[in-house]
Amino acid sequence: MSLETLYSQASIQCYPVKISAEIDEKMRQDHPVARLPLRDGFQLYSCSMSETLLESQTIDISGVLYAGRKSTVYAGVCNYGGKPLEIALKFAKIEQNRPEVEAYNKLFVLQGKTIPKLYGMLCSDEVGDNVINCLILERFGKPLDLPFCFLPREDLAQILDHVKAIHALGVRHDDFAERNVLVDSDGQYRITDLTLLPHKDEKCGWTYVFKDHVDPKYEDINTEAESSHCEEINSLASSMGFWDRGWLSLNRGAYFVRKDEVPGMPPQYIINNITELRLNICPEYTADDFEALTILFYQEVQKLMATHGQTVEQIKRDKNLIAYSLHKPYMKMFFKDTPFRPTLVPTSDGCNWVYHIEDGYEELLQLLNERLEERNQLGL
Numbered sequence: 208m209s210l211e212t213l214y215s216q217a218s219i220q221c222y223p224v225k226i227s228a229e230i231d232e233k234m235r236q237d238h239p240v241a242r243l244p245l246r247d248g249f250q251l252y253s254c255s256m257s258e259t260l261l262e263s264q265t266i267d268i269s270g271v272l273y274a275g276r277k278s279t280v281y282a283g284v285c286n287y288g289g290k291p292l293e294i295a296l297k298f299a300k301i302e303q304n305r306p307e308v309e310a311y312n313k314l315f316v317l318q319g320k321t322i323p324k325l326y327g328m329l330c331s332d333e334v335g336d337n338v339i340n341c342l343i344l345e346r347f348g349k350p351l352d353l354p355f356c357f358l359p360r361e362d363l364a365q366i367l368d369h370v371k372a373i374h375a376l377g378v379r380h381d382d383f384a385e386r387n388v389l390v391d392s393d394g395q396y397r398i399t400d401l402t403l404l405p406h407k408d409e410k411c412g413w414t415y416v417f418k419d420h421v422d423p424k425y426e427d428i429n430t431e432a433e434s435s436h437c438e439e440i441n442s443l444a445s446s447m448g449f450w451d452r453g454w455l456s457l458n459r460g461a462y463f464v465r466k467d468e469v470p471g472m473p474p475q476y477i478i479n480n481i482t483e484l485r486l487n488i489c490p491e492y493t494a495d496d497f498e499a500l501t502i503l504f505y506q507e508v509q510k511l512m513a514t515h516g517q518t519v520e521q522i523k524r525d526k527n528l529i530a531y532s533l534h535k536p537y538m539k540m541f542f543k544d545t546p547f548r549p550t551l552v553p554t555s556d557g558c559n560w561v562y563h564i565e566d567g568y569e570e571l572l573q574l575l576n577e578r579l580e581e582r583n584q585l586g587l
């Protein structure tokens with residue numbers, strides 16, 4: 208279709224795309240999809256598949272949010288009702304964007320709450336393979352950069368209730384993963400990268416509301432959930448760790464302990480956040496000692512967080528020092544006649560370890576003893 212033909216059609220509006228030279232260069236070099244002939248002043252037009260909520264205008268592209276094999280998402284700013292609006296522009300082939308628009312249309316009532324708001328779909332006037340398609344979406348938060356198992360229960364509940372809402376409208380997510388979950392600075396979540404996949408059973412039978420079951424007393428019981436019917440949500444919630452059935456997994460499954468048998472432990476997501484413990488610093492230890500020390504470590508973590516108000520970040524920073532502080536009393540209790548001579552000591556910033564044959568070991572050992580003494584006096 209020629210430009211003249213497009214302009215002669217009253218329903219077609221033109222959106223010139225303005226790209227800064229820097230972004231233009233970056234797009235061309237880094238992102239295969241952007242190698243499409245996108246250039247400053249490039250014009251896109253409303254596409255009949257979705258109503259465009261924006262006035263015809265120039266859209267400024269200011270950065271790259273995501274670059275993948277099949278699509279590139281740019282940050283942009285446009286004018287919406289007289290005010291600047293931050294948007295995400297997803298450029299992809301039409302085959303890629305079409306099912307996504309269908310999903311957005313079907314999930315219209317969830318837009319701006321559970322999924323980002325869709326402001327429209329634009330197309331270039333090229334033909335065949337060169338056609339550029341662009342979804343204009345609300346720019347919301349950032350993709351989740353933590354595994355689901357690192358998130359508190361409240362956050363998992365919010366995400367899972369979003370999945371429930373999507374299923375309730377007969378849509379399933381084709382590729383549910385952390386990268387397709389957006390989170391903003393207020394801890395609000397939205398699901399993105401949707402593809403229209405019909406729900407297997409047409410109508411999802413899931414009735415369990417996750418946010419009503421955030422209290423830890425619901426962690427190990429799943430009876431109500433089990434009476435809900437959707438295999439997909441059930442297995443998603445299980446794999447995300449919403450239910451633990453009374454067990455805690457330590458050191459990524461190296462040990463499992465029953466919560467009712469081992470009191471004073473932190474929640475599973477805190478344990479997941481603090482990994483890579485180094486406990487093999489005394490040659491006398493056996494496998495049982497490692498397990499006992501692992502449990503002692505997490506009980507200490509729970510004490511520091513619950514009683515002394517320490518944050519996960521503080522604990523992660525000090526984990527080597529916290530772990531180290533357990534050995535001397537442990538040796539005293541279980542290896543009465545053996546003097547405490549660790550083969551490894553943490554550096555004073557707690558970030559590294561020094562072997563007993565390395566320079567500086569004796570000084571560190573001395574320093575650590577003094578620091579542990581200070582911690583004892585502070586009641587830590």
Ligand SMILES: [Zn+2]
Nearest residue numbers: 374411412437
């Ligand atoms: Zn379902």
